[in-house]
Amino acid sequence: MHDKSISTSERLFASECVSAGRRLDGRSLTDPRHVSVTLGPSWGFAEVAFDNTLVIASTSVDATAPSSERPNEGVLTVVADLSPTSSEAAARESLARSGHTPVVTEIRNCIDKFVREARAIDTEALCILAGVKVWAVRVEVDIINDDGNCVDACVMAVMSSLMHARRPDVTVTGKEVRVHSLDEREPVPLPVHHVPLSVSxxxxxxxKPYEPDMVVMDPVKKEEIASGGSLSFAFNAQGEVCGVYKAGGLPLQPESFVQCSELGEKRALKLTAILNKALADSSAKHPRASLRPMLVTPEPVAQVRSRHTRKKDEVMSEAAPLSMWNATPIEDTLPPPPSATDRDPVKVHAVEGVDSAIASLLQGRKEVDEIVQVEEHVEMEMEPEREDGPKPTEIIEISDSSSSDDDLESAIISKGKGSGGRR
Incomplete structure (x- = not known):
């Protein structure tokens, strides 16, 4: 954010004040300015003021056809514009019609990085019917007065507008989508995942390594022009870093970078509290005060006691019996440990009609093997020899009708008297 709206003497004076530990407006180097947020009266309208820096934002939601590349995702568009009356540089750029100023370009880059790339809004939840209708969210940001640190003011205005905005309710029947008016049904909040807020x-x-870095929080316009660069952090309500943006060529030591991140986290939590209060006040003053206010910080979730401190009946009543795995805890499905009595051999009494080998099988493998060996030996002894035993006779019937009884008797051949041939 460099322009020539101040003279060289003013630039040097601002640098000397920072070197002495003072600010042009009397603040210390790490003191921020007063912030005020005003929401309403219409849904999605937000006005954010950082003392003299004033930014307004408005959000509109329309149902439109999705793109062919992402048929199941909605659209989020943020447009930032600098009013010609906001600063002298903006007035000169407007008269020259030279296009967008460097201030607007930097603001758009920061908003795109902190809001869109950080996935502040779930674009998939903006889908009404995949491939047919999705919600198109458009946020228009106007900088009314530029007195420095427009990045933080614009990011906070965008998130305040998105949190306060509502979309119409819809009814989907097959492939037909019916959008209800705000008077017919209560509007629905936008799917905001988290609220990243910027600190610059x-x-x-x-x-240089031998010269300490001098960092100024929430600079005014003249301090921005006199500085050698800027550094912006984005933190959400949980203290997570959502983005970092550095502009300018002045290097920064790692120790100073860490110090800026710690100061930025504390400042972001205070900005979150200011936004929460503004949302609660706007919800109470709205004609439809019955609607639930959209707060930044999530509501506390009921803590679940440990399984070891609860009874078995409580655990089973809370578990959802979706399947056998969910209905029965893993500890309950394990078999009980074997007792000392389970290791004792089983005593089997003699039962009439039960083979002795089967009964001995239950007493031990060793006894079964011995019985099998004994039975095999007995069978081998009782098996008769085929050579000494009687030989079977073979009877051949002669089908000739002219044969007599003598011929039939002569046809009986005994294998014991001779060879196995036939006569």
Missing amino acids: FALFGAG
Whole structure:
């Protein structure tokens, strides 16, 4: 954010004040300005003021056809514009019609990085019917007065507008989508996952190892012009880093970078509290105050006691019997440990009609093997020899009708008297 709206003397004076530990408006180097957020009266309208820096944002939601590349995702569009009356540089750019100023370009880059890339809104939840209708969310940001740190003011205005905005309710029947008016049904909040808020710093100093870095939080316009660069962090209500953006060529030491991140996290939590209060006040003053206010910080979730501190009946009543795995805990499905009595041999009494080998099988494998060996030996002894035993006779019937009884008797051949041939 560099322009020539201040003279060289003013630039040097601002740098000397920072070197002495003072600010042009009397603040210390790490003191922020007063922030106010006003929401309403219409859904999605937000006005954010960082003292003299004033930004307004409005959100509109329309049902439209999805793109062919992402048929199941909605559209989020953020447009930032700098009013010609916001600053002298903006007035000159407007008269020259030279297009967008560097301020607008940097603001758009920060909003795209902190809001879109951080997935502040679930675009898949904006889908009404895949391939047919999705919600198109458009946020328009106007900078009314630029007195420095427009990045933080614009990001906070965008998130305030998205949190306060509502979309119409819909009814889907087959492939037909009916959008209800706000008077017919209560509007629905937008699917906001988390609320990243930006905290910016202005960098001063020569950037040399032997010279300490001088960092200024929430700079005004003249301090931004006199600085050698800027550094912006985005934190959500859980203290997570959602994005980092650095502009300018002035280097920064790692220790100063860590210090800026710690200060930015604390500042982001205070901005979150301010936004929460504004949302609650707007919900109470709205004509439809019965609607539940959309808060930034999630409501506390009921803590579940450990399984070891609860009874078995309580655990089984809370478990959803969707399947046998969910209905029965793993500990309950394990078999009980074997007792000392289970290792004792089983005593089998003699039962009439039960083979002795089967009964001995239950007493031990060793006894079964011995019985099998004994039975095999007995069978081998009782088996008769085929050579000494009687030989079977073979009877051949002669089908000739002219044969007599003598011929039939002569046809009986005994294998014991001779060879196995036939006569």
